[in-house]
Amino acid sequence: MTTMKEPKVRLLYPATLAAACIGLLACVIQSPAIRPVNLQKPPAVVQSPVKAHLTDGSTVVYPGGVTLNGKFLNGSGLRYPLGSGTGSQATSITLDSVVGMEAYDRRVNVAASVAATTAAGALTALATVGAFVAIFGSCPTFYADSAGVELLQGEGFSYSVAPLLEQRDVDRLRLTPTKDGRLTLNVRNEALETHYINHIEIIEATHDQEESIFPDQRGRAVAVSKIAPSHSIRNRAGEDISRAVRAADEVVFSSNSTTRQNATEADLDDWIDLVVPVPPGADSIAVIMDMRNSLLNTVLLYDYILGAPGIKSLDFLGKDLENISGAVEMAKWYSSHMGMRVSVLDGSTWRQIARIGDSGPIAFHQVALMVPAVRSSGSNVRVRLSFVADDWRIDAIRTSASWRRPPTRVIPAARVAMGDPGQNKAALASVVDSDEGYLITSPGQSFRVEFEAGVQASPARTFMLASQGYYTEWVRGSWIKAASGEKFVPSNATLLKAMRQWRVKQDDMERHFYSSRIAAR
Amino acid sequence: MTPFRTGVALSLLAFSACAIGKSGKDLAIATIPGGAQATVVSRGGAIAGELVAVRDDGVVLSAQKQLSFFPFASLGGLTIGQMKGDYKLAAGERPSREKLDRLRLVSHFPQGLTPEVERRLLAQLGQTAIVTVQ
Numbered sequence: 001m002t003t004m005k006e007p008k009v010r011l012l013y014p015a016t017l018a019a020a021c022i023g024l025l026a027c028v029i030q031s032p033a034i035r036p037v038n039l040q041k042p043p044a045v046v047q048s049p050v051k052a053h054l055t056d057g058s059t060v061v062y063p064g065g066v067t068l069n070g071k072f073l074n075g076s077g078l079r080y081p082l083g084s085g086t087g088s089q090a091t092s093i094t095l096d097s098v099v100g101m102e103a104y105d106r107r108v109n110v111a112a113s114v115a116a117t118t119a120a121g122a123l124t125a126l127a128t129v130g131a132f133v134a135i136f137g138s139c140p141t142f143y144a145d146s147a148g149v150e151l152l153q154g155e156g157f158s159y160s161v162a163p164l165l166e167q168r169d170v171d172r173l174r175l176t177p178t179k180d181g182r183l184t185l186n187v188r189n190e191a192l193e194t195h196y197i198n199h200i201e202i203i204e205a206t207h208d209q210e211e212s213i214f215p216d217q218r219g220r221a222v223a224v225s226k227i228a229p230s231h232s233i234r235n236r237a238g239e240d241i242s243r244a245v246r247a248a249d250e251v252v253f254s255s256n257s258t259t260r261q262n263a264t265e266a267d268l269d270d271w272i273d274l275v276v277p278v279p280p281g282a283d284s285i286a287v288i289m290d291m292r293n294s295l296l297n298t299v300l301l302y303d304y305i306l307g308a309p310g311i312k313s314l315d316f317l318g319k320d321l322e323n324i325s326g327a328v329e330m331a332k333w334y335s336s337h338m339g340m341r342v343s344v345l346d347g348s349t350w351r352q353i354a355r356i357g358d359s360g361p362i363a364f365h366q367v368a369l370m371v372p373a374v375r376s377s378g379s380n381v382r383v384r385l386s387f388v389a390d391d392w393r394i395d396a397i398r399t400s401a402s403w404r405r406p407p408t409r410v411i412p413a414a415r416v417a418m419g420d421p422g423q424n425k426a427a428l429a430s431v432v433d434s435d436e437g438y439l440i441t442s443p444g445q446s447f448r449v450e451f452e453a454g455v456q457a458s459p460a461r462t463f464m465l466a467s468q469g470y471y472t473e474w475v476r477g478s479w480i481k482a483a484s485g486e487k488f489v490p491s492n493a494t495l496l497k498a499m500r501q502w503r504v505k506q507d508d509m510e511r512h513f514y515s516s517r518i519a520a521r
Numbered sequence: 522m523t524p525f526r527t528g529v530a531l532s533l534l535a536f537s538a539c540a541i542g543k544s545g546k547d548l549a550i551a552t553i554p555g556g557a558q559a560t561v562v563s564r565g566g567a568i569a570g571e572l573v574a575v576r577d578d579g580v581v582l583s584a585q586k587q588l589s590f591f592p593f594a595s596l597g598g599l600t601i602g603q604m605k606g607d608y609k610l611a612a613g614e615r616p617s618r619e620k621l622d623r624l625r626l627v628s629h630f631p632q633g634l635t636p637e638v639e640r641r642l643l644a645q646l647g648q649t650a651i652v653t654v655q
Contacts, residue, residue, distance in 0.1 A: 035626075
């Protein structure tokens with residue numbers, strides 16, 4: 001586990017990034033970045049200029065980058081003997097003779113780039129693209145101790161598979177402080193991914209005993225009381241699904257098999273319609289959801305985005321998604337299809353008022369969707385939750401018109417305990433602020449992070465976890481072997497293929513995925 | 522949108538798919554074998570030369586046909602050509618580990634001078650030892 005400084009990448013308003021894709025007028029604000037190349041695990045290809053320092057004191061300059069071919073560096077290079085300014089051709093250098101290499105890359109100022117790109121003609125996209133939440137895969141998992149058993153509390157920045165897609169997630173926690181006011185979370189990397197954790201903090205909300213706290217679709221705390229099942233709740237096929245979503249229990253909603261089978265390129269969606277009676281004077285309601293993603297996203301990532309292109313998927317992760325226009329193109333497509341779109345019936349038209357991003361396939365995520373109380377018939381508000389068929393598993397959907405914004409305070413991380421105590425101080429510095437410092441974990445690694453919540457008898461307190469970062473997926477050997485070589489193209493056709501593939505392999509995949517998470521140490 | 526912002530937007534339109542600012546490949550040191558051009562301030566004044574190596578306690582420069590060592594303790598300042606403040610040292614500044622690593626990456630020998638390489642460099646310059654400049 002290491003810490004490192006990386007370019008500051010902060011996307012608290014990812015819709016801005018998504019907006020930037022319209023017209024693909026990408027302006028990148030950049031500055032030089034010089035990075036050492038890890039000779040223990042050298043990359044297969046470096047496309048930026050590289051200098052290799054040899055044991056005899058000579059230097060080889062590769063202005064167009066290098067390719068590692070077995071134990072040889074290949075590229076169009078010039079070798080300069082020690083003290084000489086005259087170089088000779090050096091096309092192939094054995095790695096054994098290299099004592100150090102550095103690459104001359106660039107550091108992208110994402111916030112400024114997005115601002116510039118947006119200014120360059122993409123402003124109108126803001127309203128249409130909606131909130132973008134990044135894409136696919138798994139993510140860091142957060143556990144807390146409860147009577148000696150570690151309980152899953154949430155998963156952080158799900159589906160942020162590249163630096164440009166870094167995002168902040170807010171998860172409601174189910175834990176109480178120790179008697180001396182400490183909160184401890186165990187953060188694990190349980191997948192074949194490298195996690196880059198930028199920031200972890202706790203948000204404390206104080207409230208009355210009869211209120212419950214949830215993050216809303218923007219991650220802000222909402223105190224809700226008088227929570228009740230929806231008056232009427234039906235899926236797209238018209239079936240009453242109230243029993244499945246009445247409470248957080250063993251019964252979970254998933255899309256009707258007919259709806260899944262009937263999906264076409266032109267119509268991929270399932271939806272859930274709610275009828276919510278609203279008292280006079282209420283201007284908005286909270287729709288409280290307890291849900292997680294299915295593995296449909298994971299099929300899309302593993303089989304189509306990374307699997308089908310095989311070795312070329314390294315380019316997608318390392319180059320396309322490091323490029324503003326590539327990332328926003330993907331963001332535009334993703335945000336218009338995945339996640340959940342929330343609409344209210346306004347007259348005879350469904351008006352989209354929010355979009356929530358995918359929250360990951362591991363932990364159930366609780367969110368209070370704040371919906372304007374647009375009455376369409378009498379005192380009822382009609383809400384539609386639309387999503388690609390079978391993208392979600394929903395345990396509970398309940399509603400309330402009684403809510404308020406509670407007082408909150410931020411509790412920063414106080415201590416981090418790594419496997420190697422010598423790393424504790426640097427690790428804490430990496431996660432305590434949203435800045436250029438990242439705590440990096442590899443598969444199977446974990447660490448504990450502790451917060452000083454203090455002792456307080458009343459009023460009641462609920463804690464939420466805010467985490468920010470991104471991760472990179474490890475490209476599996478099996479994907480490369482089985483690759484069709486087909487480049488991933490974001491389209492409804494690809495998504496429909498993924499949905500069909502998901503239907504075929506669902507049972508096996510669920511069994512394998514949930515049993516193959518890598519045990520953290 | 523204010524006229525200023527409109528102007529900015531219009532001018533940015535001219536830079537569709539643009540890159541603003543330098544990339545690593547734009548740096549002179551990306552395409553030459555040597556280290557970055559550095560300027561150090563010592564008691565004798567400012568001296569410019571090639572940054573040859575960075576040690577924990579100072580920098581080695583090749584300047585005025587001489588290999589010289591400038592200890593951080595007596596350094597009146599250091600700047601690196603084409604690089605911004607992250608690479609600057611103020612008078613008397615003891616660079617952090619992070620800054621040392623950053624400076625090493627723009628030197629001729631980021632991995633440091635081996636005794637053999639140092640001996641050969643000194644021989645090329647007609648020196649027997651690196652001169653320490655206070």
